Amino acid sequence: MGPDDRRGTSEWSWWAASRRRVVSNPESTSMSEGVSEERGLLEVEGGVAELNDELRDAVPDLRAAFVRPAAPDIAAEHLARMKDAAPVVPFTAAPALSRRRVGAAEPSWARRALVAASALVVGAVGVGGLGMAGALPGPVQDTVADIGERLGLDIPDSHGVVPGDEGDDTPAEAPGVTGETPGQQGETPGQLDQTPANGAEPPGQVGATPGQSESTPGQSGSAPGQSGNPAATAPAQSGDPSATAPGQSGNPSETAPGSSGNPSETAPGQFGDPGATAPVESGTQGQGGQGQGGQGQSGQGQGNQGQGQGNQG
Amino acid sequence: MVIGEEFPSVLRAAQRGDGAALERIYSASAPRVLGFLRSQGISDHEDVAGEVFVSIVRDLPRFTGDEDAFRGWVFTIAQRRLVDERRRRGRRPEEPFEQGDLVRAVGSGPTVESEALERLRTSGLLDAIARLTPDQRAVLYLRAVEDLSVPEISRVLEKPESAVKALLRRASAAMSRQMAAQGGED
Numbered sequence: 001m002g003p004d005d006r007r008g009t010s011e012w013s014w015w016a017a018s019r020r021r022v023v024s025n026p027e028s029t030s031m032s033e034g035v036s037e038e039r040g041l042l043e044v045e046g047g048v049a050e051l052n053d054e055l056r057d058a059v060p061d062l063r064a065a066f067v068r069p070a071a072p073d074i075a076a077e078h079l080a081r082m083k084d085a086a087p088v089v090p091f092t093a094a095p096a097l098s099r100r101r102v103g104a105a106e107p108s109w110a111r112r113a114l115v116a117a118s119a120l121v122v123g124a125v126g127v128g129g130l131g132m133a134g135a136l137p138g139p140v141q142d143t144v145a146d147i148g149e150r151l152g153l154d155i156p157d158s159h160g161v162v163p164g165d166e167g168d169d170t171p172a173e174a175p176g177v178t179g180e181t182p183g184q185q186g187e188t189p190g191q192l193d194q195t196p197a198n199g200a201e202p203p204g205q206v207g208a209t210p211g212q213s214e215s216t217p218g219q220s221g222s223a224p225g226q227s228g229n230p231a232a233t234a235p236a237q238s239g240d241p242s243a244t245a246p247g248q249s250g251n252p253s254e255t256a257p258g259s260s261g262n263p264s265e266t267a268p269g270q271f272g273d274p275g276a277t278a279p280v281e282s283g284t285q286g287q288g289g290q291g292q293g294g295q296g297q298s299g300q301g302q303g304n305q306g307q308g309q310g311n312q313g
Numbered sequence: 314m315v316i317g318e319e320f321p322s323v324l325r326a327a328q329r330g331d332g333a334a335l336e337r338i339y340s341a342s343a344p345r346v347l348g349f350l351r352s353q354g355i356s357d358h359e360d361v362a363g364e365v366f367v368s369i370v371r372d373l374p375r376f377t378g379d380e381d382a383f384r385g386w387v388f389t390i391a392q393r394r395l396v397d398e399r400r401r402r403g404r405r406p407e408e409p410f411e412q413g414d415l416v417r418a419v420g421s422g423p424t425v426e427s428e429a430l431e432r433l434r435t436s437g438l439l440d441a442i443a444r445l446t447p448d449q450r451a452v453l454y455l456r457a458v459e460d461l462s463v464p465e466i467s468r469v470l471e472k473p474e475s476a477v478k479a480l481l482r483r484a485s486a487a488m489s490r491q492m493a494a495q496g497g498e499d
Contacts, residue, residue: 054492055457055485058438062458064429066348069340074359078366079332079339085367086330087374 131155316341320380328374338373339366345384345459346391352454353395353447365394388455388469399447441491449484452477 070078130136131144138158148155316323316337326334346365350358368390376386433439442450448470455461455469463481467474 054438055488058433059457061429061432064426065433066351067344068426069344070347078363079336081363082335082366082370083332085370
Protein backbone atom coordinates (compact mmCIF):
# COMPACT_ATOMS: atom_id res chain seq x y z
CA MET A 1 0.00 0.00 0.00
CA GLY A 2 1.71 3.06 -1.22
CA PRO A 3 0.90 6.72 -0.99
CA ASP A 4 -0.61 6.52 -4.45
CA ASP A 5 -3.29 4.22 -3.19
CA ARG A 6 -4.17 6.55 -0.37
CA ARG A 7 -4.30 9.43 -2.77
CA GLY A 8 -6.98 7.69 -4.80
CA THR A 9 -9.12 6.88 -1.81
CA SER A 10 -11.09 10.07 -1.75
CA GLU A 11 -11.17 10.47 -5.48
CA TRP A 12 -13.80 7.79 -5.80
CA SER A 13 -16.51 9.70 -4.06
CA TRP A 14 -17.54 11.05 -7.44
CA TRP A 15 -18.00 7.53 -8.69
CA ALA A 16 -21.65 6.99 -7.94
CA ALA A 17 -22.63 10.44 -9.15
CA SER A 18 -20.85 9.98 -12.43
CA ARG A 19 -22.46 6.64 -12.94
CA ARG A 20 -25.90 7.96 -12.20
CA ARG A 21 -25.28 10.80 -14.58
CA VAL A 22 -24.01 8.68 -17.44
CA VAL A 23 -25.96 5.46 -17.14
CA SER A 24 -29.57 5.98 -18.01
CA ASN A 25 -30.48 2.35 -17.81
CA PRO A 26 -28.77 0.60 -14.92
CA GLU A 27 -30.46 -2.65 -15.76
CA SER A 28 -28.51 -3.05 -18.96
CA THR A 29 -25.41 -5.12 -18.39
CA SER A 30 -24.02 -5.93 -21.79
CA MET A 31 -22.58 -3.86 -24.53
CA SER A 32 -24.97 -5.36 -27.04
CA GLU A 33 -27.89 -4.01 -25.06
CA GLY A 34 -26.94 -0.49 -25.78
CA VAL A 35 -24.76 0.38 -22.82
CA SER A 36 -22.38 2.27 -25.02
CA GLU A 37 -25.11 4.40 -26.49
CA GLU A 38 -26.64 5.06 -23.12
CA ARG A 39 -23.32 6.07 -21.63
CA GLY A 40 -22.71 8.54 -24.40
CA LEU A 41 -19.60 6.96 -25.78
CA LEU A 42 -20.91 6.27 -29.22
CA GLU A 43 -21.78 9.86 -29.80
CA VAL A 44 -18.43 11.03 -28.61
CA GLU A 45 -16.24 8.47 -30.18
CA GLY A 46 -18.10 7.70 -33.35
CA GLY A 47 -20.05 4.68 -32.25
CA VAL A 48 -18.94 1.33 -33.51
CA ALA A 49 -15.39 2.44 -33.84
CA GLU A 50 -15.02 2.06 -30.07
CA LEU A 51 -15.95 -1.56 -29.81
CA ASN A 52 -16.32 -3.67 -32.89
CA ASP A 53 -19.18 -6.02 -33.31
CA GLU A 54 -17.10 -9.08 -32.60
CA LEU A 55 -16.07 -7.77 -29.24
CA ARG A 56 -19.55 -6.72 -28.27
CA ASP A 57 -20.87 -10.13 -29.16
CA ALA A 58 -18.11 -11.76 -27.20
CA VAL A 59 -18.64 -9.85 -23.99
CA PRO A 60 -20.57 -12.69 -22.28
CA ASP A 61 -17.81 -15.12 -23.12
CA LEU A 62 -15.19 -12.66 -21.93
CA ARG A 63 -16.96 -12.34 -18.60
CA ALA A 64 -17.36 -16.04 -18.26
CA ALA A 65 -13.72 -16.66 -19.08
CA PHE A 66 -12.14 -13.98 -16.94
CA VAL A 67 -14.51 -13.10 -14.13
CA ARG A 68 -14.41 -16.06 -11.84
CA PRO A 69 -14.21 -16.39 -8.10
CA ALA A 70 -10.98 -17.50 -6.61
CA ALA A 71 -10.35 -21.11 -5.76
CA PRO A 72 -11.25 -21.95 -2.15
CA ASP A 73 -7.68 -22.41 -1.01
CA ILE A 74 -6.63 -19.17 -2.67
CA ALA A 75 -9.60 -17.37 -1.19
CA ALA A 76 -8.73 -18.68 2.27
CA GLU A 77 -5.17 -17.48 1.85
CA HIS A 78 -6.31 -14.04 0.72
CA LEU A 79 -8.74 -13.72 3.58
CA ALA A 80 -6.09 -14.69 6.07
CA ARG A 81 -3.79 -11.99 4.71
CA MET A 82 -6.61 -9.49 4.78
CA LYS A 83 -7.43 -10.22 8.41
CA ASP A 84 -3.80 -9.96 9.35
CA ALA A 85 -3.58 -6.59 7.67
CA ALA A 86 -6.88 -5.34 9.05
CA PRO A 87 -6.62 -2.56 11.60
CA VAL A 88 -7.50 -3.70 15.08
CA VAL A 89 -10.21 -1.26 16.05
CA PRO A 90 -12.55 -2.03 18.92
CA PHE A 91 -16.20 -2.05 18.03
CA THR A 92 -17.00 0.35 20.85
CA ALA A 93 -14.63 3.22 20.91
CA ALA A 94 -16.19 4.66 24.07
CA PRO A 95 -14.14 2.69 26.63
CA ALA A 96 -10.86 3.75 25.14
CA LEU A 97 -12.02 7.31 24.95
CA SER A 98 -13.35 7.27 28.50
CA ARG A 99 -10.16 5.78 29.82
CA ARG A 100 -8.25 8.51 28.17
CA ARG A 101 -10.45 11.15 29.66
CA VAL A 102 -10.34 9.67 33.14
CA GLY A 103 -6.64 9.19 32.93
CA ALA A 104 -6.20 12.75 31.92
CA ALA A 105 -8.51 14.10 34.61
CA GLU A 106 -6.97 12.35 37.58
CA PRO A 107 -3.48 13.77 37.42
CA SER A 108 -4.72 17.16 36.36
CA TRP A 109 -4.96 18.49 39.92
CA ALA A 110 -1.53 17.29 40.85
CA ARG A 111 -0.17 18.61 37.61
CA ARG A 112 -1.83 21.93 38.07
CA ALA A 113 -0.58 22.25 41.64
CA LEU A 114 2.89 21.25 40.59
CA VAL A 115 2.87 23.69 37.73
CA ALA A 116 1.53 26.47 39.92
CA ALA A 117 4.10 25.81 42.65
CA SER A 118 6.87 25.62 40.13
CA ALA A 119 5.77 28.83 38.52
CA LEU A 120 5.56 30.52 41.90
CA VAL A 121 9.01 29.41 42.93
CA VAL A 122 10.52 30.31 39.62
CA GLY A 123 8.81 33.67 39.64
CA ALA A 124 9.84 34.44 43.20
CA VAL A 125 13.41 33.44 42.62
CA GLY A 126 13.55 35.27 39.35
CA VAL A 127 12.01 38.46 40.61
CA GLY A 128 13.98 38.26 43.82
CA GLY A 129 17.20 37.75 41.97
CA LEU A 130 16.52 40.60 39.65
CA GLY A 131 15.44 42.69 42.59
CA MET A 132 18.62 41.94 44.48
CA ALA A 133 20.55 42.93 41.42
CA GLY A 134 18.49 46.05 41.06
CA ALA A 135 17.68 45.10 37.51
CA LEU A 136 13.93 45.46 37.70
CA PRO A 137 12.02 48.43 36.32
CA GLY A 138 11.66 51.35 38.67
CA PRO A 139 8.20 50.79 40.15
CA VAL A 140 8.68 47.06 40.34
CA GLN A 141 12.05 47.51 41.94
CA ASP A 142 10.54 49.83 44.54
CA THR A 143 7.83 47.33 45.28
CA VAL A 144 10.27 44.50 45.58
CA ALA A 145 12.49 46.61 47.77
CA ASP A 146 9.55 47.41 50.00
CA ILE A 147 8.61 43.76 50.29
CA GLY A 148 12.18 42.80 50.90
CA GLU A 149 12.46 45.39 53.59
CA ARG A 150 9.49 43.89 55.36
CA LEU A 151 11.09 40.51 55.08
CA GLY A 152 14.36 41.80 56.37
CA LEU A 153 16.12 41.66 53.05
CA ASP A 154 18.33 44.39 51.79
CA ILE A 155 17.04 45.01 48.32
CA PRO A 156 17.84 48.30 46.70
CA ASP A 157 15.05 50.44 45.42
CA SER A 158 14.88 51.95 42.00
CA HIS A 159 17.43 54.57 43.05
CA GLY A 160 19.87 51.96 44.17
CA VAL A 161 19.37 52.79 47.81
CA VAL A 162 19.22 49.93 50.24
CA PRO A 163 16.43 50.46 52.79
CA GLY A 164 18.78 50.07 55.73
CA ASP A 165 20.96 52.80 54.38
CA GLU A 166 18.00 54.86 53.46
CA GLY A 167 16.95 54.98 57.08
CA ASP A 168 20.30 56.39 57.95
CA ASP A 169 19.93 59.00 55.32
CA THR A 170 16.63 60.35 56.50
CA PRO A 171 17.65 62.14 59.64
CA ALA A 172 19.71 64.44 57.59
CA GLU A 173 16.72 66.58 56.93
CA ALA A 174 16.06 67.51 60.49
CA PRO A 175 19.60 68.52 61.05
CA GLY A 176 19.39 70.44 57.95
CA VAL A 177 16.78 72.51 59.64
CA THR A 178 19.05 73.54 62.32
CA GLY A 179 21.05 75.12 59.73
CA GLU A 180 24.26 76.76 59.66
CA THR A 181 25.61 77.02 63.11
CA PRO A 182 25.28 73.40 64.05
CA GLY A 183 26.78 72.52 60.82
CA GLN A 184 30.02 73.62 62.11
CA GLN A 185 29.53 71.66 65.15
CA GLY A 186 28.56 68.75 63.11
CA GLU A 187 31.98 68.59 61.81
CA THR A 188 33.40 67.85 65.10
CA PRO A 189 31.39 64.75 65.78
CA GLY A 190 32.04 63.58 62.37
CA GLN A 191 35.63 63.81 63.04
CA LEU A 192 35.19 62.24 66.35
CA ASP A 193 33.54 59.31 64.67
CA GLN A 194 36.85 58.41 63.36
CA THR A 195 37.81 57.57 66.86
CA PRO A 196 34.73 56.23 68.51
CA ALA A 197 36.17 56.08 71.93
CA ASN A 198 36.72 59.74 71.91
CA GLY A 199 33.66 60.36 69.91
CA ALA A 200 31.28 59.48 72.63
CA GLU A 201 31.98 62.38 74.85
CA PRO A 202 32.95 65.11 72.55
CA PRO A 203 29.73 64.84 70.65
CA GLY A 204 27.94 65.23 73.87
CA GLN A 205 29.95 68.22 74.54
CA VAL A 206 29.63 69.45 71.18
CA GLY A 207 26.04 68.54 71.30
CA ALA A 208 25.63 70.80 74.19
CA THR A 209 26.40 73.68 72.09
CA PRO A 210 24.19 72.68 69.27
CA GLY A 211 21.59 71.68 71.73
CA GLN A 212 21.50 75.15 72.93
CA SER A 213 21.50 76.53 69.61
CA GLU A 214 18.87 74.05 68.67
CA SER A 215 16.76 74.54 71.69
CA THR A 216 15.19 77.32 69.83
CA PRO A 217 15.64 76.22 66.32
CA GLY A 218 14.99 72.68 67.26
CA GLN A 219 11.34 73.44 67.15
CA SER A 220 11.58 75.00 63.90
CA GLY A 221 13.65 72.12 62.91
CA SER A 222 10.81 69.82 63.63
CA ALA A 223 8.55 71.43 61.12
CA PRO A 224 10.85 71.07 58.21
CA GLY A 225 11.51 67.67 59.39
CA GLN A 226 7.99 66.83 58.51
CA SER A 227 8.29 68.18 55.11
CA GLY A 228 11.57 66.51 54.78
CA ASN A 229 11.82 62.97 55.92
CA PRO A 230 9.12 61.94 58.34
CA ALA A 231 11.34 59.49 60.05
CA ALA A 232 13.76 62.17 60.90
CA THR A 233 11.21 64.62 62.14
CA ALA A 234 9.33 62.27 64.32
CA PRO A 235 11.47 62.80 67.35
CA ALA A 236 11.29 66.50 67.06
CA GLN A 237 7.54 66.50 66.56
CA SER A 238 6.74 64.26 69.38
CA GLY A 239 8.62 66.44 71.53
CA ASP A 240 10.68 63.48 72.11
CA PRO A 241 12.21 64.16 75.46
CA SER A 242 15.40 63.06 74.13
CA ALA A 243 15.09 65.77 71.59
CA THR A 244 14.83 68.42 74.25
CA ALA A 245 17.83 67.21 75.99
CA PRO A 246 20.72 68.91 74.57
CA GLY A 247 22.58 65.79 74.12
CA GLN A 248 19.86 64.34 72.04
CA SER A 249 17.91 67.09 70.53
CA GLY A 250 21.04 68.86 70.35
CA ASN A 251 22.27 65.65 69.20
CA PRO A 252 24.97 66.99 67.17
CA SER A 253 24.61 64.18 64.89
CA GLU A 254 21.12 65.28 64.07
CA THR A 255 21.79 68.85 63.91
CA ALA A 256 25.25 68.60 62.77
CA PRO A 257 24.26 66.47 59.86
CA GLY A 258 21.87 69.12 58.94
CA SER A 259 24.69 71.41 58.80
CA SER A 260 26.79 68.76 57.49
CA GLY A 261 23.92 67.99 55.23
CA ASN A 262 24.62 71.29 53.81
CA PRO A 263 27.96 70.45 52.58
CA SER A 264 28.55 73.70 50.97
CA GLU A 265 28.54 75.44 54.26
CA THR A 266 30.33 73.02 56.40
CA ALA A 267 33.00 70.67 55.53
CA PRO A 268 32.25 69.42 52.12
CA GLY A 269 35.18 67.23 52.14
CA GLN A 270 33.76 65.14 54.88
CA PHE A 271 30.09 65.39 54.39
CA GLY A 272 30.02 66.43 50.89
CA ASP A 273 29.87 62.90 49.80
CA PRO A 274 26.22 62.22 50.27
CA GLY A 275 26.42 58.62 49.68
CA ALA A 276 27.80 55.64 51.28
CA THR A 277 30.71 56.55 53.40
CA ALA A 278 29.08 59.01 55.68
CA PRO A 279 26.14 56.79 56.68
CA VAL A 280 28.47 54.06 57.61
CA GLU A 281 30.26 56.32 59.90
CA SER A 282 27.03 57.68 61.19
CA GLY A 283 25.99 54.21 62.14
CA THR A 284 28.72 54.24 64.62
CA GLN A 285 27.82 57.68 65.67
CA GLY A 286 24.20 56.79 66.16
CA GLN A 287 25.14 54.44 68.86
CA GLY A 288 27.03 57.12 70.54
CA GLY A 289 24.25 59.55 70.12
CA GLN A 290 25.95 61.09 67.26
CA GLY A 291 25.24 58.68 64.62
CA GLN A 292 22.33 60.53 63.27
CA GLY A 293 24.64 63.26 62.40
CA GLY A 294 25.99 61.04 59.83
CA GLN A 295 22.53 60.44 58.60
CA GLY A 296 22.31 63.97 57.77
CA GLN A 297 25.34 63.67 55.73
CA SER A 298 23.83 61.43 53.22
CA GLY A 299 20.66 63.39 53.20
CA GLN A 300 22.16 66.46 51.89
CA GLY A 301 19.46 67.19 49.42
CA GLN A 302 16.77 66.73 51.93
CA GLY A 303 18.75 68.62 54.43
CA ASN A 304 18.84 71.50 52.15
CA GLN A 305 15.12 71.41 51.89
CA GLY A 306 14.78 71.17 55.57
CA GLN A 307 17.09 73.97 55.93
CA GLY A 308 14.98 76.21 53.85
CA GLN A 309 11.95 75.41 55.81
CA GLY A 310 13.80 75.79 58.98
CA ASN A 311 14.71 79.20 57.99
CA GLN A 312 11.10 79.95 57.44
CA GLY A 313 10.28 78.67 60.85
CA MET B 314 -21.45 -9.91 -7.18
CA VAL B 315 -23.02 -7.00 -5.47
CA ILE B 316 -23.46 -6.34 -1.77
CA GLY B 317 -26.35 -4.00 -2.37
CA GLU B 318 -28.16 -2.03 0.27
CA GLU B 319 -26.13 -3.52 3.05
CA PHE B 320 -22.96 -2.07 1.64
CA PRO B 321 -22.73 0.92 4.06
CA SER B 322 -23.00 -1.27 7.15
CA VAL B 323 -20.70 -3.88 5.67
CA LEU B 324 -18.20 -1.19 4.83
CA ARG B 325 -18.29 0.26 8.35
CA ALA B 326 -17.81 -3.18 9.85
CA ALA B 327 -14.97 -3.96 7.47
CA GLN B 328 -13.33 -0.68 8.31
CA ARG B 329 -13.31 -1.80 11.93
CA GLY B 330 -11.66 -5.05 10.90
CA ASP B 331 -14.70 -7.27 11.22
CA GLY B 332 -13.89 -10.65 9.70
CA ALA B 333 -17.32 -11.39 8.31
CA ALA B 334 -17.52 -8.00 6.66
CA LEU B 335 -14.10 -8.49 5.13
CA GLU B 336 -15.24 -11.80 3.73
CA ARG B 337 -18.22 -10.15 2.09
CA ILE B 338 -16.00 -7.46 0.65
CA TYR B 339 -13.66 -10.09 -0.65
CA SER B 340 -16.40 -12.26 -2.12
CA ALA B 341 -17.84 -9.32 -4.00
CA SER B 342 -14.53 -7.98 -5.26
CA ALA B 343 -12.30 -10.97 -5.83
CA PRO B 344 -13.84 -12.18 -9.12
CA ARG B 345 -13.52 -8.73 -10.66
CA VAL B 346 -9.98 -8.22 -9.43
CA LEU B 347 -8.89 -11.64 -10.54
CA GLY B 348 -10.59 -11.20 -13.91
CA PHE B 349 -8.88 -7.88 -14.46
CA LEU B 350 -5.51 -9.34 -13.58
CA ARG B 351 -6.11 -12.37 -15.78
CA SER B 352 -7.00 -10.18 -18.70
CA GLN B 353 -3.68 -8.44 -18.33
CA GLY B 354 -1.78 -11.68 -18.77
CA ILE B 355 -0.43 -11.86 -15.23
CA SER B 356 0.40 -15.50 -14.69
CA ASP B 357 0.65 -15.24 -10.91
CA HIS B 358 -2.43 -13.10 -10.74
CA GLU B 359 -3.49 -14.79 -7.52
CA ASP B 360 -0.45 -13.54 -5.69
CA VAL B 361 -0.94 -10.07 -7.08
CA ALA B 362 -4.59 -10.25 -6.10
CA GLY B 363 -3.52 -11.06 -2.56
CA GLU B 364 -1.43 -7.88 -2.49
CA VAL B 365 -4.35 -5.96 -3.88
CA PHE B 366 -6.64 -7.06 -1.09
CA VAL B 367 -4.06 -6.38 1.58
CA SER B 368 -3.80 -2.86 0.19
CA ILE B 369 -7.57 -2.58 0.18
CA VAL B 370 -7.82 -3.58 3.81
CA ARG B 371 -5.12 -1.18 4.90
CA ASP B 372 -6.69 1.76 3.11
CA LEU B 373 -10.26 0.81 3.81
CA PRO B 374 -10.66 3.06 6.88
CA ARG B 375 -10.02 6.08 4.68
CA PHE B 376 -12.49 5.16 1.97
CA THR B 377 -15.76 7.03 1.68
CA GLY B 378 -18.39 6.36 -0.95
CA ASP B 379 -21.01 3.93 -2.13
CA GLU B 380 -20.59 0.54 -3.69
CA ASP B 381 -20.01 1.83 -7.20
CA ALA B 382 -17.30 4.13 -5.92
CA PHE B 383 -15.83 1.23 -3.99
CA ARG B 384 -15.68 -0.87 -7.14
CA GLY B 385 -13.77 1.78 -9.01
CA TRP B 386 -11.48 2.29 -6.04
CA VAL B 387 -10.68 -1.43 -5.99
CA PHE B 388 -9.78 -1.35 -9.68
CA THR B 389 -7.52 1.61 -9.05
CA ILE B 390 -5.60 -0.33 -6.44
CA ALA B 391 -5.48 -3.37 -8.72
CA GLN B 392 -4.11 -1.27 -11.55
CA ARG B 393 -1.38 0.13 -9.32
CA ARG B 394 -0.36 -3.30 -8.09
CA LEU B 395 -0.36 -4.41 -11.70
CA VAL B 396 2.00 -1.61 -12.64
CA ASP B 397 4.21 -2.51 -9.73
CA GLU B 398 4.27 -6.12 -10.83
CA ARG B 399 5.22 -5.15 -14.36
CA ARG B 400 7.99 -2.95 -13.11
CA ARG B 401 9.25 -5.74 -10.95
CA ARG B 402 9.33 -8.01 -13.93
CA GLY B 403 10.87 -5.38 -16.15
CA ARG B 404 8.25 -5.63 -18.79
CA ARG B 405 7.43 -2.41 -20.56
CA PRO B 406 3.74 -1.51 -20.54
CA GLU B 407 3.76 -0.97 -24.29
CA GLU B 408 5.00 -4.44 -24.97
CA PRO B 409 2.27 -6.83 -26.03
CA PHE B 410 2.40 -10.41 -24.94
CA GLU B 411 1.60 -13.61 -26.69
CA GLN B 412 -1.70 -15.36 -26.66
CA GLY B 413 -0.16 -18.10 -24.59
CA ASP B 414 0.31 -15.67 -21.71
CA LEU B 415 -3.33 -14.76 -21.77
CA VAL B 416 -4.43 -18.39 -22.06
CA ARG B 417 -2.23 -19.36 -19.17
CA ALA B 418 -3.54 -16.43 -17.16
CA VAL B 419 -7.12 -17.45 -17.83
CA GLY B 420 -6.21 -21.05 -17.04
CA SER B 421 -8.63 -23.88 -16.94
CA GLY B 422 -11.85 -23.13 -15.16
CA PRO B 423 -15.16 -24.86 -14.87
CA THR B 424 -16.98 -26.08 -17.90
CA VAL B 425 -18.82 -22.89 -18.68
CA GLU B 426 -15.68 -20.82 -18.53
CA SER B 427 -13.74 -23.34 -20.57
CA GLU B 428 -16.36 -23.28 -23.26
CA ALA B 429 -16.34 -19.49 -23.30
CA LEU B 430 -12.59 -19.43 -23.51
CA GLU B 431 -12.65 -21.93 -26.33
CA ARG B 432 -15.07 -19.78 -28.27
CA LEU B 433 -12.91 -16.76 -27.75
CA ARG B 434 -9.90 -18.67 -28.90
CA THR B 435 -11.46 -20.12 -32.00
CA SER B 436 -12.95 -16.80 -33.00
CA GLY B 437 -9.52 -15.26 -32.86
CA LEU B 438 -10.72 -12.71 -30.36
CA LEU B 439 -8.41 -13.97 -27.63
CA ASP B 440 -5.42 -13.65 -29.91
CA ALA B 441 -6.54 -10.18 -30.95
CA ILE B 442 -6.80 -9.12 -27.33
CA ALA B 443 -3.41 -10.60 -26.57
CA ARG B 444 -1.83 -8.44 -29.26
CA LEU B 445 -3.07 -5.26 -27.74
CA THR B 446 -0.85 -3.21 -25.54
CA PRO B 447 -1.50 -3.53 -21.79
CA ASP B 448 -3.07 -0.09 -21.65
CA GLN B 449 -5.34 -0.86 -24.60
CA ARG B 450 -6.25 -4.17 -23.06
CA ALA B 451 -7.00 -2.59 -19.69
CA VAL B 452 -9.18 0.06 -21.26
CA LEU B 453 -10.99 -2.48 -23.36
CA TYR B 454 -11.56 -4.83 -20.47
CA LEU B 455 -12.82 -2.16 -18.10
CA ARG B 456 -15.07 -0.74 -20.76
CA ALA B 457 -16.51 -3.95 -22.20
CA VAL B 458 -16.46 -6.40 -19.31
CA GLU B 459 -16.70 -4.19 -16.27
CA ASP B 460 -18.97 -1.69 -17.97
CA LEU B 461 -17.12 1.34 -16.71
CA SER B 462 -17.56 4.71 -18.34
CA VAL B 463 -14.73 6.70 -19.84
CA PRO B 464 -14.46 9.02 -16.80
CA GLU B 465 -14.39 6.02 -14.52
CA ILE B 466 -11.69 4.33 -16.57
CA SER B 467 -9.67 7.52 -16.59
CA ARG B 468 -9.81 7.46 -12.81
CA VAL B 469 -8.78 3.85 -12.60
CA LEU B 470 -5.86 4.21 -15.00
CA GLU B 471 -5.08 7.75 -13.85
CA LYS B 472 -5.04 8.99 -17.39
CA PRO B 473 -6.93 11.85 -19.03
CA GLU B 474 -10.27 11.00 -20.53
CA SER B 475 -8.96 11.96 -23.95
CA ALA B 476 -6.21 9.41 -23.56
CA VAL B 477 -8.72 6.77 -22.51
CA LYS B 478 -10.85 7.52 -25.57
CA ALA B 479 -7.84 7.32 -27.83
CA LEU B 480 -6.82 4.01 -26.28
CA LEU B 481 -10.32 2.72 -26.78
CA ARG B 482 -10.34 3.73 -30.45
CA ARG B 483 -6.96 2.21 -31.15
CA ALA B 484 -7.82 -0.99 -29.31
CA SER B 485 -11.03 -1.43 -31.27
CA ALA B 486 -9.31 -0.66 -34.56
CA ALA B 487 -6.47 -3.04 -33.77
CA MET B 488 -8.87 -5.81 -32.92
CA SER B 489 -10.81 -5.25 -36.12
CA ARG B 490 -7.61 -5.48 -38.11
CA GLN B 491 -6.60 -8.61 -36.26
CA MET B 492 -9.95 -10.22 -36.76
CA ALA B 493 -9.95 -9.25 -40.44
CA ALA B 494 -6.48 -10.60 -40.87
CA GLN B 495 -7.38 -13.84 -39.19
CA GLY B 496 -10.47 -14.12 -41.34
CA GLY B 497 -8.37 -13.57 -44.44
CA GLU B 498 -5.91 -16.20 -43.33
CA ASP B 499 -8.67 -18.67 -42.72
